[in-house]
Amino acid sequence: MQEKTYTTELGNIIYWRSDAIDPSKPWIIFLPGLTADHRLFDKQVVHFEDMANLLVWDPPSHGISRPFPLKWTMDDLAKWLHQICGYEGIDKPILVGQSMGGYVAQAYMDISPDSVSGFVSIDSCPLKRCYFTSCELMLLKHTKLMYLSIPWKLLIAWGSTGCATSEYGQALMKKMMESYSKHDYCDLAAHGYRVVAEAVESGRDFDISCPALLLCGTKDMAGSAKNYNKRWTSAADIPLLWIEGAGHNSNTDDPEAVNKAIENFMDALS
Numbered sequence: 001m002q003e004k005t006y007t008t009e010l011g012n013i014i015y016w017r018s019d020a021i022d023p024s025k026p027w028i029i030f031l032p033g034l035t036a037d038h039r040l041f042d043k044q045v046v047h048f049e050d051m052a053n054l055l056v057w058d059p060p061s062h063g064i065s066r067p068f069p070l071k072w073t074m075d076d077l078a079k080w081l082h083q084i085c086g087y088e089g090i091d092k093p094i095l096v097g098q099s100m101g102g103y104v105a106q107a108y109m110d111i112s113p114d115s116v117s118g119f120v121s122i123d124s125c126p127l128k129r130c131y132f133t134s135c136e137l138m139l140l141k142h143t144k145l146m147y148l149s150i151p152w153k154l155l156i157a158w159g160s161t162g163c164a165t166s167e168y169g170q171a172l173m174k175k176m177m178e179s180y181s182k183h184d185y186c187d188l189a190a191h192g193y194r195v196v197a198e199a200v201e202s203g204r205d206f207d208i209s210c211p212a213l214l215l216c217g218t219k220d221m222a223g224s225a226k227n228y229n230k231r232w233t234s235a236a237d238i239p240l241l242w243i244e245g246a247g248h249n250s251n252t253d254d255p256e257a258v259n260k261a262i263e264n265f266m267d268a269l270s
Contacts, residue, residue, distance in 0.1 A: 001045065001054065006084050008060070011068035013080060015057035016045075017088060022053060026117065026266060027093035029081070030056040031101025033123075033249070034192040035159075035185060036176050037063030040098060043255035044262070052266065055090065057081070059104070061188055063179065070191040074127075074199040078107035082115070094266060098122040098251060099222070103196055106206045118269050119212040120262055123220050123248045125228035126236070127199055127206040136224075140197035144190035152182040165219050165245060169252035212238045213265045215258060217246030 001016040016038060028048055030041040038056045045054055058065040060072050060080070081104065085093065095116055097105035102124020109116050110127075125131070147155065160174040177185060216229040225248065233240035241261050246253035 001049075001056075006080065006087065008080055010071060011060065012065065013057060013060055013068075013084070014063070014065045015055060015084060017055045018049065018053045026052050026269070027090045028052045028054050028262075028266070029085075029090070029093045029095050030054070031081075031095065031097035031104050032056070032059065032062070033097075033099030033101055035062065035180070035189055036098070036173070036249070037179075039063075039172060039176060040249065040252065041096075042172075044096070044251060044259060047255070047259040048262070051263070052094075053090075055084075055088065055093075057084070059100075061191075063176075070187060072195070074103060074107045074195050075111060077104045078111050081108055082112050085115075092117040094118040094120065094269070096120040096122065096262060097124055099124050099225075099248065100192055100196070103127055103199065106208065107199060109208060109210070110204055110206050113207075113209060116210050118210055118265060119208055120215065120265060121212070121229075122215045122251050122258065123217060123222065123225055125225060126232045127196075127204075129200055129203050130235075131228060131231060132200050137197045137201060140193040143193050144186055147186040147189055148182075155182070155185075162221055163248045164253050165217070165247040166253040169247065169249050172252055173249060208236065208238065211265070211269060212236075213261065214238050214240040215243055215250060215261055216240065217243045217248060217250035217253060219245060220248045220250065222248035 002019045006013045032040040037058045061068040095105040102121040106127045160170045163173045164170045243250040251258040
């Protein structure tokens with residue numbers, strides 16, 4: 001994978017792209033969740049590097065895409081990702097988004113309809129307003145004080161064990177969290193949740209017009225992710241595959257099952 005930089009009006013976005021591009025192969029873009037970075041998809045990059053052209057980023061204000069001011073919106077993330085795709089000549093990619101990455105994928109499809117060949121949601125949720133209560137949206141916009149009230153070591157422990165069930169997944173989440181200071185982490189988390197709430201409150205359609213697949217860990221304890229996915233598959237008629245024993249970062253807890261699901265989904269598109 002080749003490390004590259006894309007410069008925006010607010011700062012630089014660092015991303016990694018397959019070193020040798022094969023025009024005969026599809027593109028897969030991996031989008032990490034809030035406070036995570038490109039390392040979240042290490043097991044997927046290794047698995048798919050010979051099957052597809054790949055791109056994974058550190059989202060703005062995440063990982064080494066810092067410093068980057070917390071002034072971005074969900075549409076900004078989608079817009080910059082679309083611009084990177086244009087710069088790299090990426091046409092009709094498969095978007096694979098974990099948690100916040102799944103929201104970014106939905107915003108991408110909303111601002112650029114018919115530009116995606118497939119969407120895989122990993123422990124994410126829909127952005128349509130009808131799925132959320134007003135109370136849930138209010139809470140999403142007021143999380144900073146809650147995070148700041150928790151001692152940093154305890155917050156890291158809760159964050160790593162709350163996101164993953166496997167030793168590998170927990171160690172990786174701990175390492176990613178420790179790359180921030182407590183203040184930076186709390187600011188980023190609070191901003192990200194607020195951005196999600198504001199996107200939902202926009203009331204836009206956020207329709208998914210391409211083939212899609214929902215993946216969710218059976219032990220995902222992040223908010224109401226499991227309940228959202230049950231309602232999402234029912235209302236939108238999108239297939240839902242449960243990843244047995246996995247937590248919120250199910251692609252790190254059971255990469256074999258997740259990789260196989262993505263591979264089967266990709267094969268069905270060809």
